[in-house]
Amino acid sequence: MNIFEMAKIPMNQAIAAMQLDPGAAAVIAVPERTLEVSIPVKMDDGSTRVFTGYRSQHSTVLGPAKGGVRYHQNVSIDEVKTLGFWMTCKCAVAGLPYGGAKGGIIVDPATLSARELEALTRAYITKIAPLIGEKKDIPAPDMNTNGQIMGWMMDEYSKITGQFEPGFITGKALCLGGSLGRTAATGRGVVVAALEALKLKGIAPDQATAAVQGFGNVGSWTAKMFVENNVKVVAVSDVKGAIYCAEGLNLAAVEAYQKETGSVVGCQGTKTITNAELLALEVTVLAPCAMELQLTKDNADAVRAQIIAEGANGPTTPDADAVFDAKGIFVVPDILANGGGVTVSYFEWVQNLYRYFWTEAEVIEKQTVMMQKAFHEVHEASVKYQVNMRVAAYIVALGRLAEAMKIRGIC
Ligand code: NAD
Numbered sequence: 001m002n003i004f005e006m007a008k009i010p011m012n013q014a015i016a017a018m019q020l021d022p023g024a025a026a027v028i029a030v031p032e033r034t035l036e037v038s039i040p041v042k043m044d045d046g047s048t049r050v051f052t053g054y055r056s057q058h059s060t061v062l063g064p065a066k067g068g069v070r071y072h073q074n075v076s077i078d079e080v081k082t083l084g085f086w087m088t089c090k091c092a093v094a095g096l097p098y099g100g101a102k103g104g105i106i107v108d109p110a111t112l113s114a115r116e117l118e119a120l121t122r123a124y125i126t127k128i129a130p131l132i133g134e135k136k137d138i139p140a141p142d143m144n145t146n147g148q149i150m151g152w153m154m155d156e157y158s159k160i161t162g163q164f165e166p167g168f169i170t171g172k173a174l175c176l177g178g179s180l181g182r183t184a185a186t187g188r189g190v191v192v193a194a195l196e197a198l199k200l201k202g203i204a205p206d207q208a209t210a211a212v213q214g215f216g217n218v219g220s221w222t223a224k225m226f227v228e229n230n231v232k233v234v235a236v237s238d239v240k241g242a243i244y245c246a247e248g249l250n251l252a253a254v255e256a257y258q259k260e261t262g263s264v265v266g267c268q269g270t271k272t273i274t275n276a277e278l279l280a281l282e283v284t285v286l287a288p289c290a291m292e293l294q295l296t297k298d299n300a301d302a303v304r305a306q307i308i309a310e311g312a313n314g315p316t317t318p319d320a321d322a323v324f325d326a327k328g329i330f331v332v333p334d335i336l337a338n339g340g341g342v343t344v345s346y347f348e349w350v351q352n353l354y355r356y357f358w359t360e361a362e363v364i365e366k367q368t369v370m371m372q373k374a375f376h377e378v379h380e381a382s383v384k385y386q387v388n389m390r391v392a393a394y395i396v397a398l399g400r401l402a403e404a405m406k407i408r409g410i411c
Contacts, residue, residue: 003292004082009318010333011089014394017385023411024402028088031058031081032065032099037127039105041120044113051120055103055128057137058084061404064135065101066091066342068142068171069124069153075104083142086313086335087342092397094339094374096346101137103128109144118152125156132157134167134353140345141171143216143291151176167352170345179348181363182341186311187221187289188364189340189371191229193332194285194309196375198231201306201330209283211235211305213242213275214290215254215264218311218338222287223251231285235278238263239290242278243270279303288315295320303329310334316390325388333390335397336378343367 008029015025034056040048054077057065067087070080080102088100105124109117131137141150150172158165166177174180181188198208208231212223215238223233232248240263243249249270257267265272279286279295280302288294289311295303297319308324309332310316316324316331324331344367351357358366374396382392405411 002078003314004078004085006318007082007085007314010321010390011394011398013387013391014398017387017391018395018399020398020402021406021411024398024405027405027411028059028398028401031056031084032060033057033131034077034081035128035131036077037124039120039123039127041116041123043116051105051107053103053105053124053127054080055101055131055137056080056084057099057101057131059088059099059401060137061401061408061410062092062099063097064099065137066096066098066140066345067101067103068140069103069105069145069149070142071105071107071109071144073106073108075106080104083313088401089394089397090335090339090342092400093335093378093393094343094370096342098138098342098346101139102142103139104142117149121149121152122156125153126160129157129160132168133161134165134349138167138345138349139169140342141217147171147173147178167349170348172348177348177352179344179351179363180358180360181367182344182348183217184221184225185344185367186218186338186341187223188225189343189367190218190222190287190289190309190311190337191225191231192340192368192371193337193375194226194231194287194307195229196372197307197309197330197332198284200379203284203306206230208232208285209234210285210287211278211281211283212311213237213278213286213288213294213315214312215258216289218341219287219289220251220255222289222311223249226285227251234283235273235281236264237275237278237290238265241265242273242275243267244273244278244281245270276302281305285309288312291315293317297323300324303327305329307332309337311338313338321388321390331389332375333393336374336389336393339374340367340371343370
């Protein structure tokens with residue numbers, strides 16, 4: 001099944017449960033606009049390569065579109081449409097004044113030199129410039145993009161408009177108007193959500209264990225925030241494999257080893273296991289923080305965690321959700337659990353618009369309060385409509401979108 005159609009399954013369950021107005025449901029089922037661009041880049045060897053990029057704005061009903069830009073060889077138009085749809089729902093669940101968007105370029109950035117990467121980035125911004133801006137659509141980092149790339153994007157966009165444009169993009173370096181607390185924000189939010197789920201289940205953090213799939217931005221911060229909150233992290237992984245230590249991993253050592261070798265696998269004092277074995281560990285919390293479609297009908301039965309807190313976007317298929325419901329596994333869905341990144345991106349945008357900056361403690365406090373509120377709003381909807389947390393999160397999001405569409409006269 002096409003990933004966008006699969007992503008809409010829980011949304012359709014929410015539409016049925018809440019008996020959403022069919023007009024609102026029809027509007028939400030399709031992105032507002034999707035742009036495909038060709039991006040010619042002069043390579044270091046003198047040749048010219050033409051890359052394909054996208055920017056899909058799923059919704060601007062609740063505010064300017066918001067969402068990251070992904071550089072990956074598997075980027076596709078369906079993927080960016082799906083990720084943009086998830087951003088709309090994520091922002092609505094978090095209570096942010098934003099719609100949703102996503103962008104991407106079909107490229108393996110590891111094959112480019114730094115100069116080629118910069119040229120590609122600048123050319124992409126030139127091509128999508130008519131769609132973006134601080135009141136229109138605000139990009140951010142996603143897989144394989146970072147603060148350096150956001151800096152090039154900001155510089156290019158500022159050249160195009162002829163003015164300093166920090167508010168057009170988030171995830172920037174601090175010296176360009178980035179927010180304190182942004183790098184850790186998604187992982188911190190995953191842990192805020194997981195701690196609320198532990199509370200509901202009456203499990204003290206120091207009695208809990210966690211396994212984290214993926215050790216990039218989201219996974220590594222999720223692991224560190226678990227440890228900061230006294231949850232023992234027994235396993236982490238990356239694309240090359242997973243590592244396990246029953247006594248709890250020494251994350252500083254794992255990070256240092258990863259920096260030196262490019263992978264967590266082989267870190268001293270740990271046992272090497274596979275990613276499949278990590279997903280099946282008997283832990284309190286499993287946090288898939290790598291990529292989409294990791295928990296499927298083929299491996300859902302093997303999962304023994306009590307709680308799944310989704311750091312990645314779309315790690316669980318609808319088939320796997322049904323298995324988790326049957327097994328009584330409490331899933332904190334992506335559009336709730338990984339909303340910490342966009343929440344602090346929102347804080348960055350607010351600080352840029354005001355040209356006034358907050359302390360890290362203020363950012364963390366505001367993020368924590370917003371995410372706890374979102375968690376409980378979703379949980380209340382789950383109890384009210386007798387649905388799982390994923391369907392409940394869509395009920396909260398769709399309710400907010402439908403109300404705004406009605407008042408705007410869209411449907
Ligand atoms: P990243 O590139 O920094 O890290 C991805 C990690 O996953 C790496 O450690 C990589 O080795 C690992 N990985 C990739 N494929 C794997 C596989 N098949 N099995 C196991 N590990 C694998 O990316 P990120 O920014 O951490 O994003 C991870 C996920 O979180 C994505 O789904 C992204 O859309 C989502 N997300 C990111 C943010 C953010 O702020 N960065 C916010 C919300 C959601």
